[in-house]
Amino acid sequence: MKKLMKKRWMSLLLTLMICMGTLWSSVVPVYASMADEAMPYTMGETYRGQHFYSKYYSFTLKEKTHVSLRATTYDGTVEFYIYNSNGKKFLDSDNVKYTKNVTTDVYKGTASRTLSKGTYYLQIYDSNREYYFTLNADKTITLAKGNITSLKSNKSGQLIVSCKSVPYAIGYRIQYSTDYRFRKGVKTIYSPVRIKTLTKLSKGKRYYVRVTPYTVYTDGEHAWGATSYVKSAAVKK
Numbered sequence: 001m002k003k004l005m006k007k008r009w010m011s012l013l014l015t016l017m018i019c020m021g022t023l024w025s026s027v028v029p030v031y032a033s034m035a036d037e038a039m040p041y042t043m044g045e046t047y048r049g050q051h052f053y054s055k056y057y058s059f060t061l062k063e064k065t066h067v068s069l070r071a072t073t074y075d076g077t078v079e080f081y082i083y084n085s086n087g088k089k090f091l092d093s094d095n096v097k098y099t100k101n102v103t104t105d106v107y108k109g110t111a112s113r114t115l116s117k118g119t120y121y122l123q124i125y126d127s128n129r130e131y132y133f134t135l136n137a138d139k140t141i142t143l144a145k146g147n148i149t150s151l152k153s154n155k156s157g158q159l160i161v162s163c164k165s166v167p168y169a170i171g172y173r174i175q176y177s178t179d180y181r182f183r184k185g186v187k188t189i190y191s192p193v194r195i196k197t198l199t200k201l202s203k204g205k206r207y208y209v210r211v212t213p214y215t216v217y218t219d220g221e222h223a224w225g226a227t228s229y230v231k232s233a234a235v236k237k
Contacts, residue, residue, distance in 0.1 A: 068219030071109035143225030169213035
């Protein structure tokens with residue numbers, strides 16, 4: 001009985017060692033390769049490449065940053081990945097959105113991620129296609145919550161929405177509906193100013209309004225503040 005138990009434990013231990021060895025061999029060399037082979041990348045610079053298999057670049061962020069990738073490839077797409085120094089993947093090739101010019105066979109790829117402070121590695125897997133890429137960094141923008149300071153109807157069929165100014169916001173998304181749950185009939189407008197008149201409203205109806213401040217990074221991705229509390233007012237007849 002003891003011999004049987006010993007054999008089972010030895011078999012289990014051997015299986016565990018094989019699994020750990022496989023995991024170690026498949027993970028550690030990849031991370032070590034990135035650190036050893038990576039060339040330093042300067043944010044905002046455009047780099048050219050054309051090679052087989054993988055090439056690595058490293059960059060360091062001093063604070064939480066919105067990083068955007070722009071790539072131009074020829075005769076097909078190129079794979080881009082971003083890892084941190086621990087090997088955790090933050091960008092997969094499937095996350096890069098490509099558009100193709102059917103006339104020139106040129107592809108344009110874009111992707112973005114918000115990354116914390118630290119060192120990162122960009123892996124580029126190529127099949128001897130010419131490519132160009134640029135990484136841009138924008139300081140992460142945190143917007144305050146929207147705040148409606150006034151909602152009133154001075155004229156028939158109109159509502160005037162006033163909201164508190166939010167630093168770094170370039171505009172305000174205003175949503176309004178006669179349904180207080182915003183499940184139906186929701187209309188949305190974007191205003192570059194904090195005071196906006198809503199027109200062509202149903203006279204005598206009560207409308208519910210909420211506001212969300214927003215801004216846009218250089219790559220076109222939006223950053224949003226939290227949506228305000230809902231306020232309501234009856235439209236003048």
